[in-house]
Amino acid sequence: MLEFSNFEMTDLSLEKQIEWWKAIVHSINDGVLVIDHLGIVRLVNPEYLKITGCTPAMIGKPLKESRPGALLPETLIDQKTRVGVYRKTGDREYVVDMAPITVNNQIIGAVSICKSLTEVHKLNQELKQKGEKLEQLQKKMNSLYQANYTFKQIIGKNRGLKEAVHVAERVAETDLSILITGESGTGKELFAQAIHNESRRKNQPFVPVNCAAIPPSLLESELFGYGDGAFTNAKKGGKIGLFEMANNGTIFLDEIGDMSYDLQAKLLRVLQESKIRRVGETNERRIVVRIIAATHRDLQQLVKKNRFREDLLYRLNVINLHIPPLRERKEDIPELVDSILQSSVTNLELEHVPADYTVDEQTLAFLQSYEWPGNVRELKNMIDYASCMVEGTAIKIEHLPEILTKNRVVSPSLQVNSVDKPLQQAMEEAEKNFIQETIKRFGTGIEEKKKVANALGISLATLYNKLKRHHIDF
Template identity: 35%
Template structure:
């Protein structure tokens, strides 16, 4: 094993690595006919190595500078020639100088017969060669260290990185890139980039022209098939700004969707521990939901508005093996009819005017490996029901404007406040889709059927609202508490939450009688007010459309623009309400 010589900044090199330097020193010494000339490498006065420059060094001198031996004189760090004697009495000249580091020094040894100027010239040349070689070694070591750091950093990244030159030759690919395309690095370096990335010519032209190429979905040839990756391409410029090459980063679409879901709130927050209910019915429902949570079968949750359908949906997701993937929710009633297809299935680049460049993934793709929650599924139109059924059956979707099916692994949970069986009988909902969705049915009871859970719900909501509003928990009189227990709560938990928030905001100075009148009688009082305003001789002198338009307008004003409340009081869905508003040009 070669000895290690440590210089400034702990830079290391081996004695074997100094052989070429030794040859240079020999050559210089021989050209100057400097016989019996040698140098000695010292550390803290201890001989580390000696190298003959030209000719043979007497045995006594070789023994005197034996490696590992400490010198008996203290001039080894002086740059002034000095005299010393070997044990046989022979006298020698020596001159030394400190190298790159306080502990290392180089000593030149020559007979007294040498001209001192020749010796100094040889020694100066020797120092210069050693210094240059050490600097070269240090620079090479720094480059190797930097490369090691760079490679380690690149290989620690969770996305692929490929560096290419201007001719499209791949110069470097990190471990992740090799795994993503399933090609060994040595083979990948032989593949031109245009054979790997489809449409590379156009991508390269745009980057050369200074146009950013970021977050685009691009087909990439892997060892198995063509796969789509999210790609960024950035230029590599020298200090003068001249283009040297490009770096391509690849991210798997699935991993990218997980990041999107995480930072856009597409994650389930609730678990079964958040379900408040000690009644027999609620305990039975929770146990049943826990049992089916990890099943891949579709779940249909039915229940009135405000009964906690999404809480159960999120709890089922978090109770399944899909909990680490996304929980993607879409309200089928809140999205206009002409947009819901693109929301569910996504679209490709150029699918329609205004389509995002590179296309856009739909909710099915975003929910890959996770759960897709279809809220208010009963509001979906017939043509979309057919497309949804096809996607569920095939386990794949086709983007608008696309030409190929994209496989998706999605668990479907649907929810509705309608009786879907009755909707099927009316011809408003497809029977085959109903069967597909209701493989595991779950019907949530309204609050009026689980009165024993009310005390727990009231205490929990008071604590949560007080904490959020930075208010004290108000005192609730027994009579008001009893009124709350006797009330039917047509809006269920959402209505209860509304009342408690008002109660906490007003420090308990809020009459439950007033709340009941406000919430339960508003619809009837508004209808009568509208009728009284237009009534002449016991009838209303206007068309039904005019009466409906005026009534909707007054309800919107009465509810301060809260469309959910307006729709509930009118007894229609929000989608129907929006359609009527569009019909009567009631724009909000």
Template identity: 40%
Template sequence: MIPLKDMITPVRYRITADTSLRQALAIMRENKWSLLPVTNKDHRLVGVFTRSSLYRMIMEQLDLETPIRNYIKENVSTLSITTSYSEVESIVRTSAVGTGVVVDDAERVVGLFTKTDMVLSLLKATSTLKDQLDTVLTNSTIGVVMTDENKQIIYVNERACMMTGRKASELQSTGLLSVFPAAGQALESGAPFHPIKVERLKAVLTITTYENVRNKIGHIFLFQDLSEIENIATELESVKSLKLSLQTAINHAYDGIMMTDEKQYIQMVSPSLLELFQIEQKDILFKKADKVFPQFQLSKVYESEAAEVSDFKEINGIKYIVHRIPILQDGKVVGAIGKIMYRQLNEVSELFKKLQKAENKANYYHSEYQKAESARFTWDHILSKDAYMEKLKKSATKAAKGRSTVLIRGESGTGKELFAHAVHNSSARKEGKFVVVNCAAIPEDLLESEFFGYEDGAFTGARNKGKIGKFDLANGGTLFLDEIGDMSLNLQAKLLRVLQEREFYRVGGTKRIQVDVRIIAATNRNLEEMVKEGTFREDLYYRLNVISFHIPPLRDRVGDIHLLIGKMMTELNAALNTSITGMDTHARAVLETYHWPGNVRELRNVMERAMTFAEHGKIQLEDLPEYMVVKRREKHVASYWPEVKMAESAERNAIENALEKTNGNKAKAARILGISRSGLYEKIKKYQLVR
């Protein structure tokens, strides 16, 4: 309602007890006031000078310059400026006084309030309210009809006129029932809501009453057009259907898709994207895209308003690119689509060519790096959560600090060479060269010249200027002797001399060569048995076996299989250009229960084969080698077989399959199986396999 401060008449005159009759008469005449508020020097009210007081002074024929002091009425009631409208209304209704003095909280005069002021303010407010109500009713989508107590139409808005197809002038002063016959039934039913037909339209009628100035009851009829509601409902259904179709399309999209709204919150996401990044939908839905996937940089298109393609990115060895596409409406970005392509990259062939060139260059440098005699692996490359392996790594790290010979033992494929690399890289010689010699891969007649080099003309076919050997290359660094158990007795004697005296002669030479080389040896053979059999020198054995480490086979640390699978999957995705994101539970169970005679090397070979054959984004049971799947079936059929016999049977089948695939080529078969050629000969002899 209207506050009192908006209804009062301000007093701009300073009227005191010393004000003359002439001044008071002039002010009352000019403003047509019936009284004047009289204040002191602090502007506080002390009384009023009324029209009656004025008449008395005139009747007494006082001089016009006489002060009004003796004619002031004191003890006057006042109104506070904070008085509520309801209180003002009550005072006006009951008070016989026509004018009141309004004061503030400090009793200072702020104005006069009359009944006329209130009436004029109410008329102004009523007029404003009427204009606002007319505007609302004119632009309303609801038809409004008002009747008097006789059900004669006294008001109708434009919407009601549109519903009936008649002008307002035709409807006013017309009987309601003649225009809206169905309204009579609605009145009789007494229901506040009633469905009716208006011309050809269906509508919902709402009826309410009001009291007019004659204290008579009239009615207000509100007609809501149902056709509009039905149209809205139809549009909503269309939107729901469209959203369902869009969600279905996204769910079955080959590549990853993500949609965001105008505030960059994620609204939809495809299963393939969730699978690639290995996250749950509930963890990203309705969250800021740049917060969940900062690498996508989807906010860029909200600024540029143009589609763009990212550079190549990588996750778990899988390369992908991001299409950033803005959704525009009326020239404004109302959302964005992030399309993550990682399965087929035909649309970005130019980028792929650039990557290929970069990879070729990287491969070239990598190849040159490989040619250099240097250690490539550290302890971080040896993945394990097995307690014994962790203890072994710590012990080997301590041993690496010295210069003693290290002997690394373990089955083929357990990672003996990785240990050797790591020992060198954590030693004081890590800046020196790391030279590898596979004693089983070099023919015996050439092994001596490989070790010690040769002089010019030392034998037929020798280089003109001779050649330095592995000991020369490793001077100041480390020499890693892999498969040392396959070395001949003759060469063992010469190696022992180098280890003892740290000097040697080149083949065909007479000059003594001094070297400072640390020896790390590795073997998968039982050297103690070989010493007993006379195939390995006892003195060399004790010279090599200063610090010895035995790497446990993979079957003794099953907990590492899951860890290694994840790491290998990432590396092989990059190497094989595949997009494998996981492994079926049945396939994983086979890998975790298999006895792994070839250890980590065999696991990597199996993973490479499975990822090559996988067609559904995940490794399935049928992608594993047949011998593993067959053995699993046999295990279920004959679970009572001793574990050792099962391992031997699986190993025999693996060797037979490898020999069959290579048409009897033992060198190729040994590479497939991940074992040395001499080891393969022993297995053939053991299982009496003759081809």
């Protein structure tokens, strides 16, 4: 009920006050109609005329005259407020709120406020469109954050690898945190995706984050998001973080060993409390996320050097999966090569090679003799390159990248029974030359030896063996 009894506008003359009130009513975005206690129309605003299609001629006449079905005069009698009354005149639809106007407990009139449903329909339509857009974005986001691999795609019969697959399959359905260790390119993300796809979270996002690729100063806001105006250049309205994106799914924290010590403490708190706080905000948001972390670093060593928090290591390392490097599972190379060849034809859209092209025996033996510092990723890149270069039905040594064949880094345990002696000899010589070239680059001395071994992608012990075998003084 509208009460005017306490209204004061002492500074204005009566005329001015009326003008003032009319201006207010006219500027209202809803339709307004006022009748006096006799049911005579005293005031209508332009929006009312627009919504109902009435004309200003109705002013000064009984409302029932221009609108015989009007309910407002009844409000004068029963003094009831009516809300959301649906009205339709021709093709005009609108809803009306009605209320009596009282001054000093006396009914002096009634007011009707109406809102066009055409407007509401339009807003509804807009809302629907926004909803559809949101759904599309959600789908897009889910497809961006989708895990593609399953355990079936993990190739290898090596004992260490099979053991890792076995454990991963057993723990996939649980929510236990997993730490995957192994050199770069060994398949850590492949494992993480397969675990996610085998879990009950498989229809939820899988969000990979490379902690080493994001500048430390940005990593916190990338992980946890930020609030409105959290810092200069911050997006208006703030930004959702990767943890929130991964809600109900899995977050894969790759290269966790590269995370700053300070951020490690914040991450630990998030893991313990299942709550995140966006940078610059005070409120916390609950999240349910499965954590899989990975690193090529020795985290125990980093703990000893005070560069990794021991408490975080224990929290992440509930299950440890170690993926052996490719040089320790060379028996898997032929099968990996076969699978890469098959996918190369389709992925690279190669038209110049037959679907059943292969790698010839000598080349395969060479691939098995190489140390693969970049592991399966490097093998895949090499085969993809050779697939583009191949002429005929089989990849030969000359189709491999020059850098690989010129700088052959071959393992001491070269098992190439089927290989012609000249190739073996050539490879031995190439290895010797390559080691000598690398020594020239780095120089001599114990530290330099380490650098040489590093550059060659082999251990110091292997380097010593090779030096002895090739009679190289160092």
